[in-house]
Amino acid sequence: MDLQYGLELVGTFVFAISGALAIREREHDMFGAGFTGFITAIGGGTLRDILLDSYPLVWIGDVKFLYAILAGVLAAFIFPNFLSRLRKTFFLFDTLGIGFFTVLGVEKALSLGVRPEIAAIMGMFSAVMGGVIRDTLTNEIPILFRKEVYASACLAGAVLYVVLDYFEVDRNYNMLISMSLVISIRFLAMKYKLSLPRLD
Amino acid sequence: MDLQYGLELVGTFVFAISGALAIREREHDMFGAGFTGFITAIGGGTLRDILLDSYPLVWIGDVKFLYAILAGVLAAFIFPNFLSRLRKTFFLFDTLGIGFFTVLGVEKALSLGVRPEIAAIMGMFSAVMGGVIRDTLTNEIPILFRKEVYASACLAGAVLYVVLDYFEVDRNYNMLISMSLVISIRFLAMKYKLSLPRLD
Amino acid sequence: MDLQYGLELVGTFVFAISGALAIREREHDMFGAGFTGFITAIGGGTLRDILLDSYPLVWIGDVKFLYAILAGVLAAFIFPNFLSRLRKTFFLFDTLGIGFFTVLGVEKALSLGVRPEIAAIMGMFSAVMGGVIRDTLTNEIPILFRKEVYASACLAGAVLYVVLDYFEVDRNYNMLISMSLVISIRFLAMKYKLSLPRLD
Numbered sequence: 001m002d003l004q005y006g007l008e009l010v011g012t013f014v015f016a017i018s019g020a021l022a023i024r025e026r027e028h029d030m031f032g033a034g035f036t037g038f039i040t041a042i043g044g045g046t047l048r049d050i051l052l053d054s055y056p057l058v059w060i061g062d063v064k065f066l067y068a069i070l071a072g073v074l075a076a077f078i079f080p081n082f083l084s085r086l087r088k089t090f091f092l093f094d095t096l097g098i099g100f101f102t103v104l105g106v107e108k109a110l111s112l113g114v115r116p117e118i119a120a121i122m123g124m125f126s127a128v129m130g131g132v133i134r135d136t137l138t139n140e141i142p143i144l145f146r147k148e149v150y151a152s153a154c155l156a157g158a159v160l161y162v163v164l165d166y167f168e169v170d171r172n173y174n175m176l177i178s179m180s181l182v183i184s185i186r187f188l189a190m191k192y193k194l195s196l197p198r199l200d
Numbered sequence: 201m202d203l204q205y206g207l208e209l210v211g212t213f214v215f216a217i218s219g220a221l222a223i224r225e226r227e228h229d230m231f232g233a234g235f236t237g238f239i240t241a242i243g244g245g246t247l248r249d250i251l252l253d254s255y256p257l258v259w260i261g262d263v264k265f266l267y268a269i270l271a272g273v274l275a276a277f278i279f280p281n282f283l284s285r286l287r288k289t290f291f292l293f294d295t296l297g298i299g300f301f302t303v304l305g306v307e308k309a310l311s312l313g314v315r316p317e318i319a320a321i322m323g324m325f326s327a328v329m330g331g332v333i334r335d336t337l338t339n340e341i342p343i344l345f346r347k348e349v350y351a352s353a354c355l356a357g358a359v360l361y362v363v364l365d366y367f368e369v370d371r372n373y374n375m376l377i378s379m380s381l382v383i384s385i386r387f388l389a390m391k392y393k394l395s396l397p398r399l400d
Numbered sequence: 401m402d403l404q405y406g407l408e409l410v411g412t413f414v415f416a417i418s419g420a421l422a423i424r425e426r427e428h429d430m431f432g433a434g435f436t437g438f439i440t441a442i443g444g445g446t447l448r449d450i451l452l453d454s455y456p457l458v459w460i461g462d463v464k465f466l467y468a469i470l471a472g473v474l475a476a477f478i479f480p481n482f483l484s485r486l487r488k489t490f491f492l493f494d495t496l497g498i499g500f501f502t503v504l505g506v507e508k509a510l511s512l513g514v515r516p517e518i519a520a521i522m523g524m525f526s527a528v529m530g531g532v533i534r535d536t537l538t539n540e541i542p543i544l545f546r547k548e549v550y551a552s553a554c555l556a557g558a559v560l561y562v563v564l565d566y567f568e569v570d571r572n573y574n575m576l577i578s579m580s581l582v583i584s585i586r587f588l589a590m591k592y593k594l595s596l597p598r599l600d
Contacts, residue, residue, distance in 0.1 A: 029595060029596040031596050032545045035551070056514075060451065060452070060518050063518070066518070
């Protein structure tokens, strides 16, 4: 459990960096970058918890998450060029991050007693809606509609988690298997430029 | 009451189809279309219930709404051309739908004890905010600002409902009269290309 | 306390006018302008209260705020040209308004028992998020990312308030000092065209 808590803080830190750097490329100032890092890091979990009426919100109840975000934003301020060169590393971190937050989101929703179908949606929301809110605020087409395999990979992992949970697979194995599915789909989609079919 | 419940599910199904098809024209993939259908169908009621602190949200407490949305999205996937040709039919359904959801939204708000002025706003939100959130996410000018008589027709019907309710008009008659007002305004505005005055 | 309540209603009225006039310049109709005035006036406080789980929302529990908004929107309808010429007056009112709502937002959050760091963020949200939601709905780059000193001035005032509150400075003095900081930063930034550094 301590490991998980530590990983949540690290994931929040990484999401804040990537949010702050995302906006940097569109020429905003320090405050705009910090705000964007903040929204990216908290948006998904906040939406999930509002939809599920689960209060206090994680970052309001536990101020360590706020400091993890501040640290991420400061890192983006101090080392912008260094961090920007780590594009591949960030792709890796971001992919690990969405896999991890998907599974945590599913678990939290299940622990609040909602049905598995709803829990799967909440898992996906946890992982991707921070980026969607960020893109909406900055007038970008949301990541959801651009890199389509992004959110659908999360949904696939979330569905797998609730299915394995139904068959009483051990939690730790289930986390690893479901996260691996998210990560594998995204890597394969990126490598082979896969995308979902369109309607036409 | 069973009739009303059935109509709510049908209305959700229709909103999901029109949401999924709306995005199709902007060349998104299956996941994007499904997500958009989902948001269109649940957005208005979800916003209303969050503002009124009414939990669980309808689609989280009753999974049938989720299946109605899935069915709508699947229908849009399987019969896109057929459904797209039904443009006039959809205009009819959509108009019936916003009238119906406006009145249901007002009733729900009144049943939660808010003042009639607030209930009227909540009725309009129930009917139109799903489309507004969809348009915001997909970087469209929200429908509210394009087809202006759209949301104002809902507000007119919602105000009529609370006025008639104040004068203790029978609920069933009130629903029919208020829905008819929404539907009539929208049809007449469309037929005679009416719009509200601008400020200038 | 009566003075404060009166100022809140006046502030809501002014925000509704400026919201309704903001959209007027983009050629929307009466309903669109009214909706935008409404969102601008209630958005920030509503987001704050949803995040803090504080219900009923201010404008839902006390219908006077709704009437202050309606009055503002009507004023914008009836005297659009007169009010538009008052650009400098509005800049003054808007600046006083964001200073005032920042401090009220911090106080409300503190009274709900959250940590000072969170309360400072909530103060800034109260003041600026109505405008951000308005800009997002109307496909503008949010004010937050355009006039960068706008939101950061609020954050500075909010941080000052929680610091002085920690040192037990009298509430009335604290309000005046913290509001003055917000207002001074914004005026100086406007006069000398100051802006925060970018990351590059």
